[in-house]
């Protein structure tokens with residue numbers, strides 16, 4: 001065994017380390033000692049727990065039991081090369097080195113000097129090359145160079161020589177030996193047992209514990225061989241024979257690990273690290289032109305397609321007409337219905353007045369001489385509906401209007417036109433009902449107007465006994481698209497940052513870059529803040545695009561205060577960004593984050609009142625649909641765009657209490673508080 005070292009010479013000491021992932025026990029009471037200024041070769045088959053151990057040593061994972069003690073105190077004293085490449089593939093080597101240089105607080109001059117040395121030592125290609133354009137071996141050497149960049153006193157390298165040609169591996173080992181002579185401590189894992197001969201100490205690991213820990217020469221001597229693989233084989237056989245010791249589960253639930261001194265980071269926020277992170281985000285954005293185009297084109301595409309496709313009244317619908325009181329009425333009715341002829345005059349055809357009104361509402365009318373043929377076409381879906389005027393329609397309506405309660409039963413019966421409407425499409429049905437109701441009302445108004453006074457009274461009595469007053473909120477002229485537009489804007493402004501944030505952070509997490517960056521000392525605050533600044537800039541442009549296209553180009557009504565609308569959208573975008581951060585952090589990988597994002601999008605869209613009144617949802621949904629993050633912003637934005645003038649006029653801070661509660665109900669909490677924030 002290695003002579004028992006004094007505590008001063010120990011760079012890393014792991015004692016009785018236990019670590020499990022669920023029921024899989026990875027580290028099983030492992031002890032390991034690495035002396036300062038030495039190379040420690042950690043050898044073992046795949047899956048024996050080497051990476052897990054390294055992760056616990058640098059503090060990225062916590063032991064379940066046992067302890068890890070490091071002589072190094074600061075994160076910048078440690079250089080870590082993870083097993084996966086963990087590099088930004090879209091960046092150039094120069095940008096990667098600059099990034100990590102700033103992360104470790106190096107000046108531009110120091111970075112240049114270190115990069116020149118490393119390029120020579122690791123035989124790297126010109127540093128202007130993109131990482132994605134390098135070969136696998138070159139990428140691994142860049143990853144190693146990143147770990148060496150800040151000249152740390154403790155180097156932890158997880159399989160640095162995988163995939164490298166033997167000549168280069170040899171030269172890397174020679175350089176590691178030199179570094180150890182300079183006082184650096186190096187822990188290196190490898191599958192290539194023989195290359196570890198150059199290490200000062202070898203730890204042979206199997207099933208989560210060390211079978212032996214000694215100098216290579218001592219191990220060879222003890223086993224009377226000149227081949228390390230034979231040593232490992234002999235130790236494995238001995239381990240098999242000693243398997244009577246059983247690992248029962250109680251062994252792995254021994255309470256919390258002893259506190260391990262964490263590596264210090266100096267501060268939660270550091271300007272150099274923030275600059276590194278911010279510049280890296282800008283580089284990544286500029287390098288990824290398709291993503292940049294997608295980011296800026298998506299709001300335009302969404303708003304244009306929405307404005308063109310959604311909410312407008314269906315037009316040019318095919319509609320059947322059977323007029324038994326006039327042959328070929330589409331041709332024979334007067335082109336413009338005469339406005340000076342009273343309903344009671346002779347030789348007037350009231351059905352023509354209705355047909356003209358319907359034509360004016362943009363229907364494609366097909367006239368049939370035979371009701372059966374018209375019904376057949378309606379039933380086979382060739383027309384959306386059918387109206388039939390009986391042969392005595394005009395006389396019957398005249399008698400009914402003139403005599404009213406004294407009109408004959410026959411006249412009343414014949415004064416009804418028959419209307420069939422296709423109900424398979426709700427929007428089409430509502431529109432046809434509205435058009436026919438309004439058309440007949442308008443036609444009546446026209447043919448009653450030129451009549452003498454007494455007839456006018458009779459005509460007035462035909463009106464429904466109700467008067468529609470001007471609405472306080474909104475307008476009767478708004479169509480379905482006016483109702484849906486605020487929802488679309490809010491959903492877009494929420495989900496655009498969600499997609500972007502999840503993509504950027506999720507990709508960094510998946511590729512191992514986030515792990516590497518965090519173990520290099522970058523804090524969550526620095527990651528989040530640099531991301532927020534870039535994302536906010538993008539968001540502002542996206543909001544302007546959306547608003548300009550929907551409200552300026554397509555002329556959706558906007559009655560309120562643009563500043564309040566903009567402030568509301570920035571709040572919603574920030575919510576979306578936060579949601580993206582939560583999704584990418586909590587999801588196992590980018591695919592899972594994508595699924596969670598799409599799933600939540602569907603769910604939230606259904607219950608947020610985007611295209612259907614919240615009051616129309618089932619009682620169980622109404623218990624919480626106002627609490628989901630999109631609902632209040634949609635209510636608020638709808639209020640701002642459609643009827644904000646009431647809120648704007650009523651000087652909120654001094655409004656009576658009941659007025660405030662009305663406003664909160666009508667305009668949504670967010671408008672209310674934002675208005676207070678901006679104007680009180």
Ligand SMILES: Nc1ncnc2c1ncn2[C@@H]1O[C@H](COP(=O)(O)OP(=O)(O)OP(=O)(O)O)[C@@H](O)[C@H]1O
Pocket residue numbers: 021024026044045046047048049050051052053083
């Ligand atoms: N996050 C995790 N969740 C669940 N199991 C894990 C996790 N990380 C590692 N493991 C499991 O722990 C065991 C040890 O993995 P580890 O990566 O430490 O092995 P290794 O010795 O480094 O292997 P290799 O040489 O192939 O990299 C493996 O069985 C692995 O599947």
